Amino acid sequence: MPLGADVNFFLPHRVHDGYGLSVKVVQRAAQNNYKVIVTVDNGITAFEPALKAKELGIDLIITDHHRPHDHVPEAFALVNPHQHDCPYPYKKFAGVGVIFKIITLLYEKLGLEIPKKAYELLLLGTVADVVPLTGENRYWVRHGLQYINGFESYSLKVLKHNSGVVKPVLSSTDIGFSITPQINALGRLEDAREGVKFLIGNDAAVVDRVGKTLYELNQARKEIERSIFADVKREIDSGAIDITRENIIVAASHSWPPGVIGLVASRLVGAYGKPTILLHLTKEGIAKGSCRSITEFNMFDALHDSRDLLTTFGGHSVAAGLALPTANIAALKERLEARLVSLITAEDLKQKVTLDAEIKLSDVTDKFMHDLEYLQPFGNENSQPIFYLKNVVALKAPILMKDAHVKCSVFSEGIIKPLVFFNRPELFEQLLAHGDQPFDVAVQVTQNHWNNKVSLELLGYDIALKEVV
Numbered sequence: 001m002p003l004g005a006d007v008n009f010f011l012p013h014r015v016h017d018g019y020g021l022s023v024k025v026v027q028r029a030a031q032n033n034y035k036v037i038v039t040v041d042n043g044i045t046a047f048e049p050a051l052k053a054k055e056l057g058i059d060l061i062i063t064d065h066h067r068p069h070d071h072v073p074e075a076f077a078l079v080n081p082h083q084h085d086c087p088y089p090y091k092k093f094a095g096v097g098v099i100f101k102i103i104t105l106l107y108e109k110l111g112l113e114i115p116k117k118a119y120e121l122l123l124l125g126t127v128a129d130v131v132p133l134t135g136e137n138r139y140w141v142r143h144g145l146q147y148i149n150g151f152e153s154y155s156l157k158v159l160k161h162n163s164g165v166v167k168p169v170l171s172s173t174d175i176g177f178s179i180t181p182q183i184n185a186l187g188r189l190e191d192a193r194e195g196v197k198f199l200i201g202n203d204a205a206v207v208d209r210v211g212k213t214l215y216e217l218n219q220a221r222k223e224i225e226r227s228i229f230a231d232v233k234r235e236i237d238s239g240a241i242d243i244t245r246e247n248i249i250v251a252a253s254h255s256w257p258p259g260v261i262g263l264v265a266s267r268l269v270g271a272y273g274k275p276t277i278l279l280h281l282t283k284e285g286i287a288k289g290s291c292r293s294i295t296e297f298n299m300f301d302a303l304h305d306s307r308d309l310l311t312t313f314g315g316h317s318v319a320a321g322l323a324l325p326t327a328n329i330a331a332l333k334e335r336l337e338a339r340l341v342s343l344i345t346a347e348d349l350k351q352k353v354t355l356d357a358e359i360k361l362s363d364v365t366d367k368f369m370h371d372l373e374y375l376q377p378f379g380n381e382n383s384q385p386i387f388y389l390k391n392v393v394a395l396k397a398p399i400l401m402k403d404a405h406v407k408c409s410v411f412s413e414g415i416i417k418p419l420v421f422f423n424r425p426e427l428f429e430q431l432l433a434h435g436d437q438p439f440d441v442a443v444q445v446t447q448n449h450w451n452n453k454v455s456l457e458l459l460g461y462d463i464a465l466k467e468v469v
Helices: 023-031 047-055 095-110 117-128 135-148 154-163 172-188 193-200 204-238 261-272 299-304 326-343 366-375 426-434
Strands: 036-040 059-063 077-079 249-253 276-281 286-292 312-315 319-325 357-359 387-401 405-412 415-421 439-450 453-465
Touching: 023 047, 036 095, 047 059, 059 095, 077 095, 095 117, 095 135, 117 135, 117 172, 117 193, 135 172, 154 172, 154 193, 154 204, 172 193, 172 204, 193 204, 204 249, 204 261, 249 326, 261 276, 261 286, 261 319, 276 326, 286 299, 286 326, 299 312, 299 319, 299 326, 319 326, 366 439, 366 453, 387 415, 387 426, 405 426, 415 439, 426 453
Parallel strands: 036 059, 059 077, 249 276, 357 387, 415 453
Antiparallel strands: 276 286, 286 319, 312 319, 387 405, 387 439, 405 415, 439 453
């Protein structure tokens, strides 16, 4: 370490070690004569491990950004902006942001300059954790993007190659959709230490080898996600999960890997507009899973008020993790359903597309894209604008790509632009039947980089078909 400390690290294996700090990890640290443990992005609910650290004479410094429960662990120090007595004005850091603030203070006290690599890791972690890109997060993500677009680390170069990104300048959207999903696969490596060697090591051979593994794991993860999504969709289509009566989707399976069900839960919330809980059923009779919610329904508060049914829980208002006896799943579902009905309206549950402005095809120019850049970086709570485009006509028949994506060209006022809908295969038949009749569409404007050429493209969100005369 640049400061001369004798530092080691431990990354819990999701299956073998569970999440976060455990009594076993504290005991192992004591046996190896470590005197300080610093947690990152976990620890706010590590009550027993904190007591064990105190008992064994280890100074435990907890850094976390998950919401505290009614009380907090007994630790040497606890840094979490969500503590009720924390005076720091900005509260929405990811776990990586909290530890970055401590590193900043440490280097400042010592009069040293922070290693540049810290800005890259801060960027990747902030975007990967999908925290709001407002306030300080927005500042640091912009700073990180400027850094990586001026100096590209070897590990980032490998990740770009894996994802097929050919753009000369990366945006926060590129990081979120192309780069960080591969980093999330680090948690599925059999030896998590390999992931650290990949991110901060200097051995190109190791980076290449781990990068290849990450690519393969990420491809496998996509297939697993599709399979789990299809499993839940079958339950919905068959009526086993009746979304006409039920306001919360709850599904469980012994075969779903716990490391990916949170990602699928997010997709289900997007597809059906309902809070979703997916659970991995263990042989020991415990269900472990992830929740994703809509902004109108605070899942953390809901779990907190149902904690008598749970073994553990933690997280945020729209994303949380939990564990509970399998026998309690039905009772939890019933209680959450009753809570939701009492707090939000049917209108809250309707899926909506928020439109930022109306445009015409003639507005979609290079200057338009240049002006949009001032609003970057885009992400949670600073979404890329969605525009309302009226009375366009599809030229020729739409194309269905990979049974998932729909592509066509739209025409209006003498201008033609390509239009693509990702993961909206149901729109193919609708557009095909609609023929050459005008329709309205909600779009984002993006740049497409292909064969060393840059063109403007419309990324479709939804359509409003007019009655065919």
